[in-house]
Amino acid sequence: MNMERKKNVKIVVLGDIGHSPRMANHAISLAKCGHTVDIIGYGESDLPHQFKLSPNIYHHFLVSCPRINWKLLNYIWKTIWTSINLFFLLAITRRADALLVQNPPAIPSLIVSWVYCKLIGAKLIIDWHNYANTIMALSVGRRSRLVALTKLIEKTLGRRADYNFCVSKAIKNDLYDKWGIKSQVVYDRPGSHFGSVSLSEMHDFLKVLGEKKGFQIFMDKNDQNSTLLTALHPNSSPYLKEDRPAFIVSSTSWTEDEDFSILLNALQDYENHWRGGNQKKLPKMLVAITGKGPLKEYYLKDIECRKWEHITVITPWLEDEEYPLFIGCANIGISLHTSSSGLDLPMKIVDLFGVRVPVLAYNFEALKELVIDGNNGYIFSNQEELSKLLQDLFEGFPLNESVIKNLNKMKKELESFGNWDKIWNSTCKPIFD
Structure with missing residues (x-):
């Protein structure tokens, strides 16, 4: 040519x-x-x-x-x-x-x-x-x-x-x-519209979600200038609240080749730990699951039956320009992608890395080309391993300095992810x- x-x-x-x-x-x-x-x-x-x-x-x-x-x-x-x-x-x-x-x-x-x-x-x-x-x-x-x-x-x-x-x-x-x-x-x-989400962007976006988009979960009922995760200093600069929950996101097509029960059972373990005496000091958890698919209603009924007290699950549908901001507010992402060939790589992880959010990812053959265990995320092979990762990663969150340091270290590694x-x-x- x-x-x-x-x-x-x-x-x-x-x-x-x-x-x-x-x-x-x-x-x-x-x-x-x-x-x-x-x-x-x-x-x-x-x-x-x-x-x-x-x-x-x-x-x-x-x-x-x-x-x-x-x-x-x-x-x-x-x-x-x-x-x-x-x-x-x-x-x-x-x-x-x-x-x-x-x-x-x-x-x-x-x-x-x-x-x-x-x-x-x-x-x-x-x-x-x-x-x-x-x-x-x-x-x-x-x-x-x-x-x-x-x-x-x-x-x-x-x-x-x-x-x-x-x-x-x-x-x-x-x-x-x-x-x-x-x-x-x-x-x-990810495309050029993906990138790190600043505290100011997070605060403004969560307020819009709560006030205009109808996601009441992100609003602070006691302070109209605060959100579930952020508040304002007297000089109007935002900061992360010390009593905020852990915020994790996952994206799924709700199909049979992605066993979402792995995440739900790991969350049940997390909830049971609270009910059983709370040996580890764990925060409350907000879990956002995005996507559409044939098995969505099946899993939503499963979640409703579990009646969790310390875990809240939401399933928002977001506009194209909102999605990077939303996932960029998370502490960590979860991927349950299992490749039919073992050779492809999940775009959902790429999106999370694009906004500098580390992941917990289900293991398969080619995954090591994207996720480096302990560097930009962690790899698990069953619900027990995922359950342990969630409890270890968020023990004492958000006041535990070693936990925050570990999360920030993984975010730092993602700065060189490229575009x-x-x-x-x-x-x-x-x-x-």
Whole structure:
């Protein structure tokens, strides 16, 4: 491709664009370079705020497929519907020099994208977030013919792509060892709107949450100038209250591949410790769980039945620009992500690191590329380990100096985490240029 002229790039996301931060970041970075971007996907939630500010990004929404009750027939029908819908949008939008497609899912996005690129002579770039075949195996079993077909499609089209990006060294090595596919690691990093949240920002944001957004939990009933976590000095500068609770956040898609009972049972241990005599001096705890998904109501009923006295759980839904500020107010984040392949890395941890919040993360093969145990967070393998971490981390909080020192040390380590622009410019920009 000619280095001097700006390119037309299409991005295919067979998912909700608003919940595809990595592909959204690709679009924003391409637009910053002056390339014209047509991003195709579902419009189930608000688009990133940066899309609205860029004249170079155009979005095109897929139409959701009407559902058929029979599972196999529904899958076939959805594949046909989506293939026609996707190819139609590719055909009627501007001719592309390159097409970047997210994988998974492989069917039909990889096939349709490859056919389109062959017809018009565009470059095909696949961004490997995980394997579609390993995700499918969770629901239909590894020996399913559908899993075998998906694996064959990924292998064949991965080899025929002009370039391949991937999210971890583990996937890079696996792609090459298993299928001979060469790829470039592009680590996820948060966008430019993520960063450390100052005390002033925290205080102002929590007041807005409490007063305007309806989250009464963040209001101080005795002082309208204070919040649950912060108060003001006589000179109007904010400070952290000495009687504040521990504040932890977790994000989830509420699906079967993320066992949220691990966190709930660890919190039950925390509550039981209070009821059993409180040998350790533990603070009250506020737990915020963000996200939407099919099992949300199931877990909310479970939480309600537990009748905790010292733990409060909230499940806020936040706007795109509010999310970094909200998670940046937390003392620590929790990730229960378990990879179907063991090779991908959770974006929720990247977001937390972007606002300098350390994490407690469920262990799997590739996690060590992101979380360094005892450095920027801690790794656990079961509810007992998570329970112990929560009690050890917050014993005597917030007056225990060693606890605060440990939390601050981990936050300090995250100052060098980096940002998306730096990584993208060094790895992806030369390919598009």
